[in-house]
Amino acid sequence: MARKITIEPVTRVEGHGKVTIHLDDQGRVAQARFHVVEFRGFERFVQGRPYWEIPVLVQRLCGICPVSHHLAGAKAMDVIVGVGPGKLTPTAEKMRRLMHYGQMLQSHALHFFHLASPDLLFGFDADPTVRNIIGVAKTHKDIAVKGVLLRKFGQEIIKATAGKKIHGTGAIPGGINKSLTPEERDYFLKSPAPFNVETMIEWAQEAVQLFKKIHRENREVIDNFAHFPSNHLSLVRKDGALDFYHGVLRAVDAEGRKILNDVDYQDYLEYIGEEVRTYSYMKFPYLKKLGKEKGWYRVGPLARLNTCDFIPSPRAQKEFEEYKAYTGGKPNNMTLHSHWARLIEMLHAAEVIKDLLNDPDITGDKLVKKGKKKHEGVGLIEAPRGTLFHHYRINENDQVTMANLIVSTTNNNQAYNEAVRLVAETFIAGKPEITEGLLNRVEVAIRAYDPCLSCATHALGQMPLEVELYNAEGQLIDRKRK
Amino acid sequence: MSKPVIATASLAGCFGCHMSILDIDERILDLIELVEFDKSPIDDLKKFSRPVDIGLIEGGCCNAENVEVLRYFRKNCRILISLGECAIMGGLPAMRNTIPLRECLEEAYLHSPTVAPEDAVIPNDEELPLILNRVYPCHEIVKVDYFLPGCPPNADLIWEALTALLQGRPLKIDYPILKYD
Numbered sequence: 001m002a003r004k005i006t007i008e009p010v011t012r013v014e015g016h017g018k019v020t021i022h023l024d025d026q027g028r029v030a031q032a033r034f035h036v037v038e039f040r041g042f043e044r045f046v047q048g049r050p051y052w053e054i055p056v057l058v059q060r061l062c063g064i065c066p067v068s069h070h071l072a073g074a075k076a077m078d079v080i081v082g083v084g085p086g087k088l089t090p091t092a093e094k095m096r097r098l099m100h101y102g103q104m105l106q107s108h109a110l111h112f113f114h115l116a117s118p119d120l121l122f123g124f125d126a127d128p129t130v131r132n133i134i135g136v137a138k139t140h141k142d143i144a145v146k147g148v149l150l151r152k153f154g155q156e157i158i159k160a161t162a163g164k165k166i167h168g169t170g171a172i173p174g175g176i177n178k179s180l181t182p183e184e185r186d187y188f189l190k191s192p193a194p195f196n197v198e199t200m201i202e203w204a205q206e207a208v209q210l211f212k213k214i215h216r217e218n219r220e221v222i223d224n225f226a227h228f229p230s231n232h233l234s235l236v237r238k239d240g241a242l243d244f245y246h247g248v249l250r251a252v253d254a255e256g257r258k259i260l261n262d263v264d265y266q267d268y269l270e271y272i273g274e275e276v277r278t279y280s281y282m283k284f285p286y287l288k289k290l291g292k293e294k295g296w297y298r299v300g301p302l303a304r305l306n307t308c309d310f311i312p313s314p315r316a317q318k319e320f321e322e323y324k325a326y327t328g329g330k331p332n333n334m335t336l337h338s339h340w341a342r343l344i345e346m347l348h349a350a351e352v353i354k355d356l357l358n359d360p361d362i363t364g365d366k367l368v369k370k371g372k373k374k375h376e377g378v379g380l381i382e383a384p385r386g387t388l389f390h391h392y393r394i395n396e397n398d399q400v401t402m403a404n405l406i407v408s409t410t411n412n413n414q415a416y417n418e419a420v421r422l423v424a425e426t427f428i429a430g431k432p433e434i435t436e437g438l439l440n441r442v443e444v445a446i447r448a449y450d451p452c453l454s455c456a457t458h459a460l461g462q463m464p465l466e467v468e469l470y471n472a473e474g475q476l477i478d479r480k481r482k
Numbered sequence: 483m484s485k486p487v488i489a490t491a492s493l494a495g496c497f498g499c500h501m502s503i504l505d506i507d508e509r510i511l512d513l514i515e516l517v518e519f520d521k522s523p524i525d526d527l528k529k530f531s532r533p534v535d536i537g538l539i540e541g542g543c544c545n546a547e548n549v550e551v552l553r554y555f556r557k558n559c560r561i562l563i564s565l566g567e568c569a570i571m572g573g574l575p576a577m578r579n580t581i582p583l584r585e586c587l588e589e590a591y592l593h594s595p596t597v598a599p600e601d602a603v604i605p606n607d608e609e610l611p612l613i614l615n616r617v618y619p620c621h622e623i624v625k626v627d628y629f630l631p632g633c634p635p636n637a638d639l640i641w642e643a644l645t646a647l648l649q650g651r652p653l654k655i656d657y658p659i660l661k662y663d
Contacts, residue, residue: 018609033609035607035610039544039586039587040494040544041575041583041589043586043589043590044589044590045577047589060496060633062496063497063498063501063634064498066496141511145511151504151507164663165501165637166498166505166634167498272596273596273597274594274601275601276597276604276605277605278603279605279607280607281605283594283596285596402595404595404596406596
């Protein structure tokens with residue numbers, strides 16, 4: 001009997017999402033889809049607004065990584081005011097970097113400790129009443145405390161650079177509106193342990209060790225879970241280094257061959273296209289060079305460590321070498337290794353924060369520059385979840401006339417669908433009954449890509465899921481909730 | 483005596499208000515000693531197997547599903563709080579209220595420079611909930627007991643409101659933590 005399974009985790013990336021799985025008469029997976037069901041219309045309603053409002057307007061897309069949208073919007077506006085990439089004052093560029101690396105630290109800490117660690121510490125089939133951050137706090141209090149404080153440290157860095165922890169105002173077209181005072185700087189450098197940058201670097205290093213330990217003990221599960229080949233895309237620094245704030249576009253295939261290299265992102269329209277599918281409000285981006293069928297790609301920590309050549313900080317580079325050696329230098333296509341990559345990035349962020357705090361420019365007073373006005377600008381950044389595209393045009397009255405946004409989570413759209421399909425084929429096909437642990441596996445696959453809203457949902461309990469089984473006539477025959 | 487139960491939901495919001503709850507930082511470890519979080523805070527509303535003491539709602543209502551979730555929360559929560567700008571006034575998503583919905587959809591799916599003309603189509607599927615003509619604040623749909631302003635509300639404000647409610651004492655809100663930004 002053919003049937004349809006609906007999995008509805010109402011909260012999802014940049015809105016609400018759900019999964020539907022159609023099984024044919026033999027119980028094989030006929031179709032598996034990830035739907036994003038919310039629509040907000042930013043592209044239209046920012047039209048007519050003055051361009052300088054963009055960095056504070058668009059960050060309201062996402063309260064989990066508002067700094068990404070704030071900075072991508074500001075970078076596009078830099079181009080519009082004629083102070084494009086590389087032309088900011090050193091103080092402005094370093095303050096923005098500090099804000100962004102602070103965000104990387106808080107977002108990655110949130111994802112690993114609050115969201116992913118319950119699955120990894122307790123197992124996919126553990127009692128769902130324990131398998132959440134509260135369970136972690138009760139049984140592994142030291143890990144929970146470190147997670148909470150790592151996130152706090154990142155949030156405090158954002159507050160010091162942007163004025164607020166969420167939806168601040170630090171970046172403006174052509175620069176920033178404040179630099180650090182020596183007191184603010186010393187709060188992070190010299191506060192008594194644990195709340196100082198040295199301790200954060202140690203704890204970030206411990207988190208990498210924790211993942212490696214879990215990996216050693218569960219190698220087969222972690223390596224094989226939703227393991228599929230794909231292309232990978234990110235910004236890299238001109239010399240191939242990992243860089244979250246700025247760079248050129250690079251894409252590699254599943255074997256590591258370069259598809260795009262050294263691409264100036266102002267020209268992104270030549271390289272990136274998007275497909276609309278009627279079942280989801282989230283579009284499907286692809287590399288034009290390979291076409292719609294074969295051109296989809298992944299972004300985020302896994303992709304970044306596949307595209308970059310090295311990490312420009314000593315401790316993270318050492319971890320990166322070990323990580324790369326595990327796949328013999330080839331791209332890593334294992335979904336759950338995203339966590340490993342994410343923690344190496346968190347360590348890198350902590351190291352960079354320390355370097356920036358020790359840089360005399362961070363307390364400088366040259367904040368803004370002016371240039372020759374343009375009417376179009378593109379801003380890209382590596383958000384915690386991956387490459388984020390912002391593209392705007394303005395008119396002679398300085399009003400926005402066009403906005404095009406490709407958010408990180410959208411870039412991973414096909415990857416979600418692939419992961420869901422693979423998990424469904426491996427664990428659901430042919431099974432007469434749906435178990436709670438099975439539902440959680442679908443979550444685990446989606447969660448590895450760190451979709452924004454599930455972090456928050458999971459952080460305050462567990463992600464709610466509902467699966468419904470329909471027969472071929474569309475009658476409800478079974479329902480399971482967790 | 484059993485612990486008070488808290489539930490939360492995000493409707494048409496950005497999750498910034500939920501992040502601001504987490505910004506109570508170390509106090510989150512105290513909070514989980516004081517209260518129980520409902521296991522399915524967001525979508526699985528029939529699972530409110532026990533009465534909830536405090537429901538926190540982030541975001542206004544932009545589609546039929548938001549309205550449904552909000553009504554279930556009202557039905558099951560003794561105290562319902564609108565948390566943040568979007569729940570209270572619709573917030574930034576309500577900027578679309580002066581624009582016909584069709585124009586918003588056309589801009590995103592038909593006029594996008596990254597979408598080839600032959601691919602341009604507005605998503606339309608039975609799995610997608612109905613979008614409302616405009617974004618509504620929560621109190622226009624159900625009765626709301628308290629309003630905590632801010633985009634997002636300051637973490638100290640959230641902490642003060644929760645502890646005051648749990649202890650049954652009046653809110654004592656210092657001016658610097660009450661912001662309508």
